[in-house]
Amino acid sequence: MSGANRIQAEGVIKNIIREIVQECASRGEGVSETLVAFIIKSIVLEPQNDFQVDRVLASEDVQRLIDLCVKRLLDSKSASLDTIKMQVYFDMNYTTRDEFLTEHRRVLQSRLQPILREITDNRSTTKEELESLYRKIVSSVxxxxxxxxxxxxxxxxxxxxxxxSVFPQTELGNFLNLSKRDKDRQLVELxxxxxxxxxFNKECGKGGEGIDNLPAILNEAIPATLKEIQQQTDDAIDSSEKLISVLDAMNALQHKQLSKETPRKRIQESMINSRQLELYxxxxxxxxxxxAREVEELLQQFKFRLEQLKTTIQNKTAVPTAQVYPQFMHLASIWFGFQDEMVLLSVLSNILYSLEPxxxxxxxxxADDAVRKCLNRIT
Known part of the structure; x- marks a missing residue:
């Protein structure tokens, strides 16, 4: 297909997608363009539909494609459609740990930008302005x-x-003289x-207002999530095994359907649906x-760093900042690791519960009578 024809074909497909979305919406079914594109591809590639993929679709083919897609998208009893929807949802919402966290940090940074800009662009001179700037730094922290x-x-x-204790308000003058880049760096360090x-103060019983016990929360939530995943996995395996048994029985008896509502194709599609769920x-x-492994390692590091800090600070009226600041920063870094795991667990849990529909x-x-009767005969 030439470049011009390819561009023309892409334009046609976009129009087809829009028409299908609108047609489904007019019938009370909201569908995404991504799902529609997926359905179009599957229908075009099915040999029985006889679409010529190497040429631009004729107007009658376009209408036929739209009709086939709408019909499939409105089939509320289709396990095959469920599987495609599941695939689209998972592809759109799941990614790797690193990509999840990178996106989370990007969002967090974008939310911080307004207040960070107010701080780094600040030109305060009066006492009131400097006090306001200091409060903004506290808020940003x-x-x-x-x-x-x-x-x-x-x-x-x-x-x-x-x-x-580490950055008294009297230091604001020096801060304001820094470059924007150095201001940003100092805000991160602070x-x-x-x-x-x-x-550290929370550990010593001297503060910790608003600080959740993330290790305890994670140590409870992770096993609970794993238990739920295992239960759903067991159910999915059980479902697929039952449906395979039904299909085997139908093959042995050369039956094309158990009843009018349960043809072989519907059973096969449901079995594939269970297998797809099991994979996800x-x-x-x-x-x-x-x-779970990350949290275990973080917890060991956290406890070790706390003990190191206690040893460094214990019974001392003054400790060189070069000794203690890096330890505080490391402690914070470990805690941010706990926060990362909280974010990841929340995302994974949302995906888990979103697969059920x-x-x-x-x-x-x-639960169909014909399927249950068949299973009863087998067992």
Whole structure:
């Protein structure tokens, strides 16, 4: 296909997608363009539909394609459509750990930009302006660290005290003279140090306002999530095995259907649906198990760093900043690792529970009288 023809074909496909979306919407079914594109591809490639993929579609072929797609998209009993929807959903929402976290950090950074810009572009000179700038720095530290709300007075008071111990307001003059890049770097460092101080103080029973016990939450949530995934996996395996048994029985008896509502094709599609779900559950399970390993390692590092800090600070009225600041920063870094695992677990849990609606037709088929009778005869 030439370049011009390819561009023309792409334009035709876009129009077809829009028409299908609109037609489905007019019939009360909302569908995404991604799903429609997936359905178009599958229908065009099915030999029985006799579409010529190497040439531009004639107008009658376009209408036939639209009709076939709409019919398939409106088939509320189709496990095959459920499987395609499941695939589209998973492809659109699942990615690797690193990509999840990169996107999360990008979103967090974009949310921080307004206040960071206010700080780094600041040209304060009066006492009131400098006090306002300092409060903004405290807020930015809290927002970046995720340790409590910047609208909670007790949290702000605690964070301000920690910041003042490492960056008193008298340092603002020097800060304002820095380049934007150096200001950004110092704000990151201050966040890490203040976060480390607050975490250490919490461990010593001297603070910790607004700081959730992430290790405890994760140690409870991860096993619970794994248990749920395993239960759903067992159910999916059980479903596919039952449907395979039914298909084997039908083959032995040379039956094309168990009843009018349960033809062989419907049973095959439901079996594939269960297998697809099983595959995705395995992926989620592996990711959650990876999180469990990460949390275990982070917890060991966290405990070790706390002990090191206690040893460094214990019974000393003054400790060189070169000794203690890097330790506070490392403590914060470990905690941010816990936060990452919380984000990942939340995303994976959302995906897990979002897969269930795509299995309802398969569950309905397994409850069908003809299927149950067949299974009873087999067992």
């Amino acid at each position: 809290l927002l970046r660290s995720g340790l409590g709300s910047p609208t909670d007075i007790s949290v702000v008071r605690e964070a301000t005290a920690a910041l003042q 966040t890490q140090i203040v976060t480390g101080i607050r975490l 559950l395995k992926i989620l399970s592996n990711d959650v198990k990876q999180s 795509y299995t309802l037709n398969t569950k309905e088929l397994l």
